[in-house]
Amino acid sequence: MSADDDETMAGESHPGTGLPGPMIVLAGGVLVGAINIYLAASLLPTAVADLGGASFYAWNMTIYLVAMVVATMLAGRSLSRWGNVGAYLIGFATFTAGSLACALSPAMAVLLASRGLQGLGAGLLSGLGFAVIRSALPPRLWTRGTALMSAMYGVGNFAGPALGGLFAQLGSWRPAFAVMAVVSAVCGALVPRVLPSVLPSGERGDPRPPVPVVSLLLVTAAAGAVSVAGVLEGTFAKAAGVGVALLLVAGFVVHERGSELRVFPRTTYQGGSSLKWVYLTLGLLAFGVAAESFLPLFGQRLAGLAPLVAGFFAAAISLGWSLTQIGSSLVTGGRAVRRLRVLGPLLLAAGLLVQGLLQREEAPIWLVAVWVPVLFVAGAGIGLAYPHLSVAAMSSTRDPEEGRRAAAGIATVTSLSIAFGTAVAGVLVNLGGGSMLDSARYVLFGLALLCAIGALTAHAANRTDPSPTTRPPLTRPATRADGGGRSQQ
Incomplete structure (x- = not known):
């Protein structure tokens, strides 16, 4: 088999001259999720002063991270069912809706629920960013593509606190979420123009792939336990929370090893x-x-x-x-x-x-x-x-x-x-x-x-x-x- 055949089978389904377009979408999806990991942490003191609900303060990061972890695990199945364009449109739409809901939240409980919706969109986009590289880029560019994807975590960790701190210093937290909604919507509008509309030949999976419910429940519980451990008072309580999370992760591994649905x-x-x-x-x-x-x-x-x-x-x-x-x-x-x-x-x-x-x-x-x-x-x-x-x-x-x-x-x-x-x-x-x-x-x-x-x-x-x-x-x-x-x- 020739080298050209090799690259075609491996997933070069988009013309090389259009590579900047796909990379903007892929990198943008990872970036908006990474920014929001720390964005709300900078804004929350101002939001609490506006909405109240200080007792729910610690759940801001917990809900977002748990939702994000769960959604990343569904990225592959989303691709199998809806293809590149469909999965990305769902991810950007979910994140945009969550961001707008955060900006319009009338109470802390609504803000936390909106953060969960944001987390689902961010997690799906993060997972897709790595998975779609296989079909959107030729194999010779996989290393550079994954470098850009993972660099977005670093950029997000820099931009999140900076953006949140800027709006918090201005005393207005809602526009920060509105800005993220606009960025997400713009990236979503680019999706049909720059990504392959379907997966390459031979890569289409089951249109209704089964969901590994047990695995999802175990890893969700583990993510929740470790996130809660981070906000508990006292060293023993924190250590116990981490210990429970490790046990749940061990249970996850044991289940996955013996299951055909993983x-x-x-x-x-x-x-x-x-x-x-x-x-x-x-x-x-x-x-x-x-x-x-x-x-x-x-x-x-x-x-x-x-x-x-x-x-x-x-x-x-x-x-x-x-x-x-x-x-x-x-x-x-x-x-x-x-x-x-x-x-x-x-x-x-x-x-x-x-x-x-x-x-x-x-x-x-x-x-x-x-x-x-x-x-x-x-x-x-x-x-x-x-x-x-x-x-x-x-x-x-x-x-x-x-x-x-x-x-x-x-x-x-x-x-x-x-x-x-x-x-x-x-x-x-x-x-x-x-x-x-x-x-x-x-x-x-x-x-x-x-x-x-x-x-x-x-x-x-x-x-x-x-x-x-x-x-x-x-x-x-x-x-x-x-x-x-x-x-x-």
Whole structure:
């Protein structure tokens, strides 16, 4: 088979000259969801002063993240049923409706329900952003495409607090949600113009694919438990919440291994497969992002920074993540890719460790200036490894339906890991008691240790996939064991 046939089978269904259009839609979908993870956190104090309902304050992030995690797991099935255009239109419409409902909310309960609707749209768009790369871009551009997708998480973590802080400082929170609705609507209007209207030949799945209800319930409960753990009072309560979440995740894995109706591809649970190690490494990299939730607090308390300045200081991790991927995505050699997979978690862990060592009470301005490049280097560790791990997940199976599911799983793993990491960081903050310096060190040292484990999982991924390349395997449909024509769900 020729190289041209290879690329056609792998999903080059859109003309190469129109690539900017699809990438605007794919990246825009991931970006609006990433921005909204932290946008409302900056706006909520102003919203509470307007609407009341302070007792529901903590549920803002919980409802959004749980809805987002659930929706990412349905992205592959949405593609099978409605195709690229239909699935994206549903995602943007849901997010736009949720954003408008947030802007018009008359009470806190309505705002929280609207945030859940936003989360469903954001999660679907995040999952689609990775899954549709297989059909919207030629394989030679998968690494750059996934680099852009994952960079949107970093940009969102930077833009969310900045946008929210700007509107909060102006004393008006509703226009921020209206702006997000407009951005989402514009991206949605582009969808029919720039995306393939159907999936490539051989990739259409069941028009009514079954939903893995048990898996969804288990992972929803886990996401809810870890999100609630992050807002509980007391170290023991937080640890108990994280423990319950881990048990639910274990139950999820056990169920998926023995079920024919699953969220992640069958390959994830097969012995000798690299996919489970790829997902674990992606998750541990995402843990490092959790530090951004607490860095503004440390900057204000330990260095006396103004809130807006502290917010931009904390975004140095996301900035390093986003910018580094520009160069990392150009690396194609198998040996270099393997090294970047391992180097990324090590660099992230080293940056967090050094940042912990540099924490001081009443830190002088020169020391604060040193913090920024250190955090940038930590974020660069994510940028070095993330795009290559994403392509490894996308290329892990020859079955196109399973391949889309593997790609959509990237967003699921990232969203769930950010939720887990934030809750774990909340537990570590409490270990410091009344000392903000101790709290900062516990968070940074603890997250550094967890992220360093990613080097081990990356090594395991390299060992089971010794020759990673940016070129995927042929994507011809697999046959069912019972003789049917489609891959088994």
